[in-house]
Amino acid sequence: MPSIVGPIKINSIDGGVINFGDSFYLSPKSNSKVSSGSGSFNTGDFINTNSGLSATNTADPDVADQNVSANA
Template sequence: MPAIVGPVAINSISGGVVTFGDSFYVSPKGTSKTSAGSGSFNTGNVIITNNGLSATNTIDPDINDQNIAANN
């Protein structure tokens, strides 16, 4: 049975899924890539990191990591 959806205003979406009308199968997709060196992503009250030299290789020779464009 079709759904009737009236005027909609979405100001902001921070994660989650928004669906309108009939939804049989909802499959949200998203990808991201993060590069971080040593001593990164630490959480706590007192953090002591001793890194003499840190280098992060951000070269990506294969360009495409997680293709989602054709997988809708």
């Protein structure tokens, strides 16, 4: 028998799955924003990054970038 579950807000889950009853349509949502300078996400054993002068503008004039609303 189908179950009816109202709106649920889960603030944080690091790797996992949550199911409530007989789930027909699952629509997970997430958003994030990262500000980083040049050469900051390089990975490897022998990295040589010559970026000279670098500045990252972290000012955000608009309050919301990626709105996640409701549960649909």
